[in-house]
Amino acid sequence: MAKPDFLTIFLLLLVLNKSFSLAATAQDGESLISKACRKETDYPDLCISTLEANDVSKKAKSYESLCGAAMVVLKSQLEKAYLFVTESLAKQTNSTPSETNSKTKTQIQGCADGFQHAIRRINDGIAAFDKKNYEEAYYKIDTVFESLDECKVKRLDMFQNLNDVTDAFANVVSTLVEKLVPAFDKY
Numbered sequence: 222m223a224k225p226d227f228l229t230i231f232l233l234l235l236v237l238n239k240s241f242s243l244a245a246t247a248q249d250g251e252s253l254i255s256k257a258c259r260k261e262t263d264y265p266d267l268c269i270s271t272l273e274a275n276d277v278s279k280k281a282k283s284y285e286s287l288c289g290a291a292m293v294v295l296k297s298q299l300e301k302a303y304l305f306v307t308e309s310l311a312k313q314t315n316s317t318p319s320e321t322n323s324k325t326k327t328q329i330q331g332c333a334d335g336f337q338h339a340i341r342r343i344n345d346g347i348a349a350f351d352k353k354n355y356e357e358a359y360y361k362i363d364t365v366f367e368s369l370d371e372c373k374v375k376r377l378d379m380f381q382n383l384n385d386v387t388d389a390f391a392n393v394v395s396t397l398v399e400k401l402v403p404a405f406d407k408y
Contacts, residue, residue: 262396263393
């Protein structure tokens with residue numbers, strides 16, 4: 222029977238060591254997303270499911286890069302919401318004119334405007350974040366809530382869930398980024 226050479230044994234031990242190392246990390250460690258979401262946010266399940274569905278946030282190596290990715294995910298959600306609202310507006314515009322339809326159309330336009338303002342504000346927040354101006358980024362995320370309120374005050378049932386989920390994830394992102402802001406008087 223041939224004896225295995227040194228190189229074969231070395232490679233086998235290297236592979237086994239790597240496998241055991243990965244298994245220990247999976248059992249003992251918690252992902253950056255899970256840890257940040259559970260420790261820092263009021264909506265950990267929403268935070269985890271949303272960020273783990275995004276390739277960029279899944280690849281984040283630091284809390285800072287995770288926050289940046291979360292802001293980009295929020296921007297994407299706002300863009301999708303805006304698209305949904307503007308499609309609803311187009312349907313209202315193409316339907317039979319009536320007084321109710323006109324009022325609803327005005328309300329939907331207000332929602333579209335709110336989401337458009339929110340997109341502009343998160344873009345400003347991302348630009349500030351990229352310059353490592355976390356206080357300004359946090360402030361811009363905070364103003365996103367004002368924009369989202371433009372739709373909430375219209376009280377359109379058709380957008381209630383959209384508003385609630387978008388608002389909750391904006392809260393997640395705000396809370397995550399807030400931890401990067403040097404101590405300042407937030408009150």
